[in-house]
Amino acid sequence: MANYLISFPAAAMKVPAEELAAVGEAAREVIREAKAAGVYAFGGGINADVAPLMVAPDGTVTTETYPQMKEFDGGFCVLRLPSREVAILWAGKIAKACRCSQELREFGDDPES
Template sequence: MTKYLISFPAPAMDVLDEDMAAVGEAAHAVIREAKDAGVYVFGGGINEDVAALLVAADGSATHETYPQTKEFDGGFCVLELPSREAAVTWAAKIAQACRCAQELREFQYDPES
């Protein structure tokens, strides 16, 4: 089976404050469904209150990011699924729950991971 990343940037989730609780419950329901189906690997949201660090090979860390990931935020989950079609189905469920489109990416197979 293949692992898929399903994610969205925080600004894509344009939800009224009064609807946020319902969106959260809908998203949690989909995650519970994925767990019950045995396809959930892990997921969560990027904590925007904690600054990113860029850690070099020598262990030194600086408060910066790669320019391409400066705006990396939002939520994500990783599911292990039998096909891309199944991944699209799950991404659609998450999109409906979160009320925003989801980006779908496939992890490369690595027998060591």
């Protein structure tokens, strides 16, 4: 079993305002299905109202981020799945519910974490 990150940036979700409630319910239904299947680890959305912080090795805190992470927003979930093929199926379910493509990444396995 491996952990898979399934995510999308907020800008990818181009849904008319009057359809947002239906999209939200469809997404929650997939998450309920993942929970019932016992594969759901956790998920949510990046809170765009709270600025990211950079914490340096010496403990210094600044209000910045890595340049490539400036657009890190949107929604995500982590599922614990037996294979990449199964992860692709779940990403497809989430893509259909959210009406936008999903990025799929596998976490590296570290037995100490």
